[in-house]
Amino acid sequence: MKTMVEIALTPVSYLVLGEVARRGSATPYDLKVSVAESVGNYWSFPHAQLYKEPPRLAAAGLLAEEREAAGRRRRIFRITEAGRHRLQEWLSSADSGRTELRDLGLLKLAFADLGRPGDVARLARAQAVAHRAHLEVYRTLAALPADAMVWSLRRTLDLGFAYERLMAEFWERLGADPALVRTPPPPADSARPTRDAPSQGAAAAVGSAGDVVASPGTQVVPDDVAAEGGGVG
Amino acid sequence: MKTMVEIALTPVSYLVLGEVARRGSATPYDLKVSVAESVGNYWSFPHAQLYKEPPRLAAAGLLAEEREAAGRRRRIFRITEAGRHRLQEWLSSADSGRTELRDLGLLKLAFADLGRPGDVARLARAQAVAHRAHLEVYRTLAALPADAMVWSLRRTLDLGFAYERLMAEFWERLGADPALVRTPPPPADSARPTRDAPSQGAAAAVGSAGDVVASPGTQVVPDDVAAEGGGVG
DNA sequence: CCACAATCGTCTGACTCGGACTATCGCTCA
DNA sequence: TGAGCGATAGTCCGAGTCAGACGATTGTGG
Numbered sequence: 001m002k003t004m005v006e007i008a009l010t011p012v013s014y015l016v017l018g019e020v021a022r023r024g025s026a027t028p029y030d031l032k033v034s035v036a037e038s039v040g041n042y043w044s045f046p047h048a049q050l051y052k053e054p055p056r057l058a059a060a061g062l063l064a065e066e067r068e069a070a071g072r073r074r075r076i077f078r079i080t081e082a083g084r085h086r087l088q089e090w091l092s093s094a095d096s097g098r099t100e101l102r103d104l105g106l107l108k109l110a111f112a113d114l115g116r117p118g119d120v121a122r123l124a125r126a127q128a129v130a131h132r133a134h135l136e137v138y139r140t141l142a143a144l145p146a147d148a149m150v151w152s153l154r155r156t157l158d159l160g161f162a163y164e165r166l167m168a169e170f171w172e173r174l175g176a177d178p179a180l181v182r183t184p185p186p187p188a189d190s191a192r193p194t195r196d197a198p199s200q201g202a203a204a205a206v207g208s209a210g211d212v213v214a215s216p217g218t219q220v221v222p223d224d225v226a227a228e229g230g231g232v233g
Numbered sequence: 234m235k236t237m238v239e240i241a242l243t244p245v246s247y248l249v250l251g252e253v254a255r256r257g258s259a260t261p262y263d264l265k266v267s268v269a270e271s272v273g274n275y276w277s278f279p280h281a282q283l284y285k286e287p288p289r290l291a292a293a294g295l296l297a298e299e300r301e302a303a304g305r306r307r308r309i310f311r312i313t314e315a316g317r318h319r320l321q322e323w324l325s326s327a328d329s330g331r332t333e334l335r336d337l338g339l340l341k342l343a344f345a346d347l348g349r350p351g352d353v354a355r356l357a358r359a360q361a362v363a364h365r366a367h368l369e370v371y372r373t374l375a376a377l378p379a380d381a382m383v384w385s386l387r388r389t390l391d392l393g394f395a396y397e398r399l400m401a402e403f404w405e406r407l408g409a410d411p412a413l414v415r416t417p418p419p420p421a422d423s424a425r426p427t428r429d430a431p432s433q434g435a436a437a438a439v440g441s442a443g444d445v446v447a448s449p450g451t452q453v454v455p456d457d458v459a460a461e462g463g464g465v466g
Numbered sequence: 467c468c469a470c471a472a473t474c475g476t477c478t479g480a481c482t483c484g485g486a487c488t489a490t491c492g493c494t495c496a
Numbered sequence: 497t498g499a500g501c502g503a504t505a506g507t508c509c510g511a512g513t514c515a516g517a518c519g520a521t522t523g524t525g526g
Contacts, residue, residue, distance in 0.1 A: 010481070011340060018344035029505055039343050042334035046483050051506065072490065072505070091348035094359035096337035099367075101275035101396055104329035107244060110272050111251035112385035115324035120385070126327035134332075152345035152353070159403050163334055166399055170392050243512070262474055279514050284475065305474070305521065 007060040009086060012045055016053045017087045020063060020079050022150070027074045028054055038153055041137065042160045062086055105130075105171075124175030131168035138164060240293040242319060245278055249286045250320045253296060253312050255383070260307045261287055271386055274370065275393040295319055338404075357408030364401035371397060 009017075019034060020026050026034075028051040035045060054077045057063040062083035067073045079087070105127045112120045138161040141149075149157075242250075252267060253259045259267075261284040268278060287310045290296040295316035300306045312320070338360045345353045371394040374382075382390075 008480085011335075011337060012482085014340065014344070018347060021347050022344070027505085032505090039340065043336075043340065044331060044333060046485090048484075048507080048509095049482070052481095074505075087344075087347065088349070091341060091344060091352050092355075094355045096341060096356070096360065098277060099338070099364070099400065100277060100333070100335035101393065102244075102333035102335060103276075104244060105332070106389050106392065107247060107272065107276065108324060108329060110386045110389045111247070111255070111320075111324060113383040114251060114254050114320065116321070119324050122325075122327045123329075127329065131332070150346040153343045155407065156339050156343045159339065159400075160334065162399055162403070163396070166395055167332065167392075170395065174388065241511085245512085260474090265474090279516090281476080281515080282513070285512095307474080 007056070009090070011043075012049050012053050013057060013062075014087065014090055015039060015045065016050065016057060016077075017062060017079060017083055020054070020077050021084065021087055025076050025078045027068075027076055029074070037141075038149075039156070041134075041141070041157065042163065057083065103167075109174075121175055124171045128168055128171040128175060131164050131171065135161065135164045135168060240289070242323070244276075245282050245286050246290060246295075247320065247323055248272060248278065249283065249290060249310075250295060250312060250316055253287070253310050254317065254320055258309050258311045260301075260309055262307070270374070271382075272389070274367075274374070274390065275396065290316065336400075342407075354408055357404045361401055361404040361408060364397050364404065368394065368397045368401060 015035065016031060019031050023030065023034070031050040031054070032047045035050060039045075054063055054075070055065070058065045058077065062080060063077045064080050066076045066078070068076060105123060108123055109120065112123070138157060141157055142154075142161065248268065249264060252264050256263065256267070264283040264287070265280045268283060272278075287296055287308065288298070291298045291310065295313060296310045297313050299309045299311070301309060338356060341356055342353065345356070371390060374390055375387075375394065
């Protein structure tokens with residue numbers, strides 16, 4: 001068994017290994033489709049990678065490649081013993097890196113103090129709608145019969161659901177914050193204070209009216225609620 | 234004012250623009266530090282990018298670059314009118330792309346049916362600990378005086394907190410699932426069924442004992458709890 | 467003046483990303 | 497039967513991302 005070089009495996013690698021292992025065999029397109037309706041719900045992988053990764057894994061001896069006999073003669077991949085082993089190894093290791101919450105809306109909110117008064121409210125509405133919509137997708141998935149999906153995958157989708165709910169509620173709450181709708185006292189038109197002296201304002205809001213939007217009344221993190229259960233299970 | 238080419242802005246770009254705008258001026262190192270203790274809590278940006286991006290933005294006319302007079306003669310960046318404008322524009326647009334939950338632990342769980350019996354329990358424990366730990370970080374941040382942080386940023390950290398709590402509870406609940414600890418009926422040693430015929434098993438578990446771990450009793454997504462509030466605000 | 471830690475910064479190379487672009491298939495309607 | 501068409505399937509590309517190794521500078525105490 002040619003051991004080839006031991007390549008470094010990335011998340012995509014394991015995704016591919018896992019998906020191929022589970023299905024027995026798969027074409028890149030198969031991967032693309034099944035990833036889209038499973039893990040892709042919370043972690044999106046560009047499809048180009050699902051085409052590029054299998055050959056790479058095959059070159060490393062972790063997958064075996066064949067071709068369809070007729071028709072499009074697509075590449076079909078199966079996992080090898082070496083591949084199985086690497087997958088196992090990964091599954092057995094408890095350490096997983098940092099968790100990442102990549103949400104452009106959140107990033108926007110982080111800098112919302114630099115924006116114009118109406119911005120946050122608009123953003124909050126849009127975000128709430130988007131998350132509610134995704135919530136529906138999860139609901140559909142959850143309604144699938146028990147045998148449509150392995151238990152472990154389903155658990156992750158449960159979490160996806162809970163996550164979307166958390167987000168939806170967060171934005172709805174934020175949007176409902178009275179501090180967001182009242183108080184545009186400094187007319188929104190005086191929005192260019194530091195116009196020609198950009199280097200002058202040490203902590204100046206980009207469009208002024210920054211901290212006007214600040215909501216004084218809302219407390220930070222309710223220390224005490226830590227136990228009340230988000231309702232994941 | 235030389236308009237230069239209008240470059241495409243990525244999340245890092247806005248992060249840098251925003252941070253520079255807020256501080257008035259910043260060196261890449263400043264960015265690295267303040268990002269680490271704010272947005273970096275839920276969305277980590279490799280520090281190399283915080284060194285690379287400002288010059289890029291400067292080349293596009295969105296930042297202005299100077300140097301310290303003495304000492305290390307570090308690069309100091311300030312936002313320009315053009316930069317302010319682009320930032321504003323972004324802050325005003327309500328659409329933000331997909332939200333992403335990049336969590337290796339979750340990916341692992343998704344394929345846990347292919348693993349060995351004890352794996353999930355171990356993973357769950359480790360994940361729970363990690364999330365509880367990060368929860369503490371957020372608690373510390375939340376304890377900071379009101380003027381230590383703009384309201385908008387604080388809101389996002391609130392969400393980060395809620396997110397970590399959600400995760401911690403998810404993994405704890407999962408780890409507590411009796412189905413995980415009982416039932417290693419098929420001896421864990423028969424773990425290599427398809428040893429020499431890797432292509433045979435259409436849906437075979439990598440290490441067998443796959444669906445044994447499945448927890449039949451746990452319902453999928455409690456439709457009704459959608460209103461009970463995760464406790465973000 | 468050296469040692470040493472903390473601060474500060476650069477570089478590299480493999481991988482990621484998303485979207486434009488191409489090709490093939492199966493079907494329908496003229 | 498073959499042009500049109502939507503779904504399926506795959507390729508390509510260049511800019512951006514990423515982690516981590518590495519290098520340089522500064523401040524402090526001995």
